[in-house]
Amino acid sequence: MRPSFQLRPARLYDAAELHALQQPFVAQGLLLPRSPRYLCENIRDYVVAVAPEGRLAGGGALHFLDGDVAEIQSLAVAPRFRGAGLGSRLVAALLASAREHQAWKVFALTHAPEFFFRLGFTRTVMAELPQKLTHDCLGCPKLANCQQVPVIADVFALRLPAAGAAAQSGLLAEQPWEAAV
Numbered sequence: 001m002r003p004s005f006q007l008r009p010a011r012l013y014d015a016a017e018l019h020a021l022q023q024p025f026v027a028q029g030l031l032l033p034r035s036p037r038y039l040c041e042n043i044r045d046y047v048v049a050v051a052p053e054g055r056l057a058g059g060g061a062l063h064f065l066d067g068d069v070a071e072i073q074s075l076a077v078a079p080r081f082r083g084a085g086l087g088s089r090l091v092a093a094l095l096a097s098a099r100e101h102q103a104w105k106v107f108a109l110t111h112a113p114e115f116f117f118r119l120g121f122t123r124t125v126m127a128e129l130p131q132k133l134t135h136d137c138l139g140c141p142k143l144a145n146c147q148q149v150p151v152i153a154d155v156f157a158l159r160l161p162a163a164g165a166a167a168q169s170g171l172l173a174e175q176p177w178e179a180a181v
């Protein structure tokens with residue numbers, strides 16, 4: 001039987017475990033490093049997936065930029081829980097949050113573009129993301145050799161890929177996001 005996961009907004013007490021969850025992917029160059037302090041300061045961006053035994057199985061953030069643009073950041077699922085649809089459910093929850101906040105363009109810079117393509121994202125170019133370029137990329141030491149692929153979704157047009165899954169997670173039942181899905 002597939003384990004059931006609870007998706008919920010992150011709380012401050014999740015910061016240390018989120019940090020530990022992200023570290024192996026940071027070491028592999030898949031995620032940017034986020035300090036525990038950064039995670040606390042930005043904890044409202046994060047949604048977490050909690051495994052039946054209470055440990056964090058995954059998490060991800062939706063970070064708002066200017067205008068109607070938001071970025072999915074730090075999406076991670078613990079290796080032992082991969083392939084069970086958890087990453088897709090986390091993205092669905094983040095997209096529901098984007099809708100709630102009327103962020104209609106959601107993008108990600110990722111080493112896993114195929115994962116996002118399956119969810120309705122398309123490839124874009126950095127020139128289409130001036131908010132990201134000027135806020136973050138220009139100061140990044142990896143800029144000249146960035147291997148991340150920019151992907152984007154028009155949230156208004158997107159058929160939420162796993163809205164059902166997000167609702168099943170229990171997250172939407174306790175959030176005003178339900179109304180937006």
Ligand SMILES: CC(C)(COP(=O)(O)OP(=O)(O)OC[C@H]1O[C@@H](n2cnc3c(N)ncnc32)[C@H](O)[C@@H]1OP(=O)(O)O)[C@@H](O)C(=O)NCCC(=O)NCCS
Pocket residue numbers: 025030031072073074075076077078081082083084085086087088089108109110111112113114115118
């Ligand atoms: C990307 C990630 C979050 C996906 O989590 P997950 O829970 O395994 O995702 P799902 O189970 O919802 O996968 C849905 C589909 O995408 C595919 N997929 C998952 N990860 C993938 C990846 N890295 N590259 C390409 N396809 C991937 C799966 O094979 C699955 O396809 P299937 O249904 O045909 O088997 C997870 O692999 C991860 O934590 N990767 C390391 C960190 C990372 O690269 N994050 C993205 C940065 S934005």
